[in-house]
Amino acid sequence: MIVQTSVMLKLFGAVLIILAGTAIGFVQAASYVNRSKQLRLLIYSLQRLETEINYGQTFLPTALIKSSEGMEQPLSKIFTETAQLLEDSKELSMQEAWQQTIENVWGHTALRQREKDVLLRMGTVLGMSDAEDQQKHLQLAQLQLKSEEEQAVMEQQRYANMWRSLGTLGAILIVILMV
Amino acid sequence: MLDHIIHILPYELKTIVNQLSQHIKNSLEEIRIRENRPLEISHHGSFHYVTEKGKTVLDSRQAYHPTQEQCRKLLERITNYSLYAMEEELRRGYITIAGGHRIGIAGRTILEGGHVRGIRDIGGFNIRIAREVLGASKQLLPKLFGGPSDSLQSTLIISPPQQGKTTLLRDLARALSYGDYRKHAMKVAIVDERSEIAACVRGIPSFDVGPRTDVMDACPKAEGMMMLLRSMSPEVIIVDEIGRVEDAVAIREAAHCGVKVIATAHAYNIQEAFGRSEIRTLLQERAFGSVVELKRNEQGFMHRIISVDRMLEQNRQNHGFFSLTKKAGS
Structure with missing residues (x-):
């Protein structure tokens, strides 16, 4: 009876470990998938912003909100919150508002430091030059993000599946070692 | 009447203008803001410099000197953070804001084929306060x-x-x-x-x-x-x-x-x-x-x-x- 219970417990523990290992693997894999997806969305929204600024001559706060449409939560916040800050406080400069929002939101995204630098650099000139110049800066940012995206897709192909199997296999290894 | 103007001023300048005496506020005609140079106002057809405490003086050395950062913020607010949408206004040299006030700007011009295409490096603003006098034409x-x-x-x-x-x-x-x-x-x-x-x-x-x-x-x-x-x-x-x-x-x-x-x-x-x-x-x-x-x-x-x-x-x-x-x- 006692032996049976301990076997049951061990079995239960083993299942738990395997589940946890698999979960870790999937979360890691998802971060690769998310990163390339978010980069893609970010590029789309910068394209939209470029159109709004260059052809629509839309005021920046409105342009930011319009380009955030079609983006998902953590990322769209970069645009909507900046616009909100500009409309509300009236004490921040565009650059400060942009920086503050990015710092707040960044932790919730799957993006990395390199993309952050691209966006922050873009924030220093956003809005405050003529349309031609704005277009150049926005296109530069898109170009840089695109190369990041290509890399992200490659990493995703290479590591996402690996992490998925690695999680489960690693967990099984631990179970075997413990038995 | 001054609400729209106070609204666009950066914090430090806002405080100064708010401290001006009511008498001056009522007859304010222009506020001149030049980067790193004395803050000036004109009212009742004459002009004064303004100190950090909102006092009017004639000695320019005592006056408040708006900083580069304040001028940049002012420009951002005047243009609604969108200088690119103001090309026509920049070519004319002034921007009209809500309330009908006109803000003249001076800086380095950008030329294209000998014509002014716009202004960059803006270092001087002249806020001209517009007053609407309802009934001004009543007798006429x-x-x-x-x-x-x-x-x-x-x-x-x-x-x-x-x-x-x-x-x-x-x-x-x-x-x-x-x-x-x-x-x-x-x-x-x-x-x-x-x-x-x-x-x-x-x-x-x-x-x-x-x-x-x-x-x-x-x-x-x-x-x-x-x-x-x-x-x-x-x-x-x-x-x-x-x-x-x-x-x-x-x-x-x-x-x-x-x-x-x-x-x-x-x-x-x-x-x-x-x-x-x-x-x-x-x-x-x-x-x-x-x-x-x-x-x-x-x-x-x-x-x-x-x-x-x-x-x-x-x-x-x-x-x-x-x-x-x-x-x-x-």
Whole structure:
């Protein structure tokens, strides 16, 4: 009876470990998938912003909100919150508002430091030059993000599946070692 | 009145302007902000520097010096963080903000083919406070009606600068459009070449120019008058600062269509206006029914109205320069 219970417990523990290992693997894999997806969305929204600024001559706060449409939560916040800050406080400069929002939101995204630098650099000139110049800066940012995206897709192909199997296999290894 | 201006000022400048005495605030005409140079205001026709505590002084060294960062923030707010959307305004050298206030800007210009395309490195702002005087035209308005059909007559308003021509013109547009006099609301069209009369922000007038008023903003006068004649079928066209040959052609065209024109011209008095050939021709052709001379004093507007018919009649009798007929004054 006692032996049976301990076997049951061990079995239960083993299942738990395997589940946890698999979960870790999937979360890691998802971060690769998310990163390339978010980069893609970010590029789309910068394209939209470029159109709004260059052809629509839309005021920046409105342009930011319009380009955030079609983006998902953590990322769209970069645009909507900046616009909100500009409309509300009236004490921040565009650059400060942009920086503050990015710092707040960044932790919730799957993006990395390199993309952050691209966006922050873009924030220093956003809005405050003529349309031609704005277009150049926005296109530069898109170009840089695109190369990041290509890399992200490659990493995703290479590591996402690996992490998925690695999680489960690693967990099984631990179970075997413990038995 | 100052709300819209206070709203766009960066924090430090906002505090300073708020500390100005009520007396000065009520008569503030300009706020001049120059990067790293003394903050200046003008009021009651004179100027002062302003200290950090909002005191007015004459010694520029005691004055507050706005920083580069404040100037950048000010520019961002004036342009709604969108300098790229202001290219037309930058070419003209000023931006009109909500409330009808005009902000002149100075800096380094960008040239393209010898023409100014815009301004960058903006280091100087001149905030000109616009005041809307509702009822400024109250006394004048009834006197503009007359003639054989006892209707509104085409009128030329002449005055030196800074005497309130634009304020008067704006209020005339409003009063005619609402039908304040004789309960007859007219279709009014304004050609606002310098965005002063209606102070449009993105095509929408900042001032109340009446419910039946259409505004052609930032449009050359002659062209604007012709466009409005074709497109908006106005009963009255209101236009500022006429004097060129094209303007005269457009005014004649309006007269042919039976559209009344209320226009202003820069001149100290009617003799001087008569000396300008385009205006003289227009008067001789009776394109205007009456001429109003405008002066401003402490009590308000002073005007006298001269009937063009009588003026020309007397001119003929005197075989030369006319003497003036005083018809009214208030």
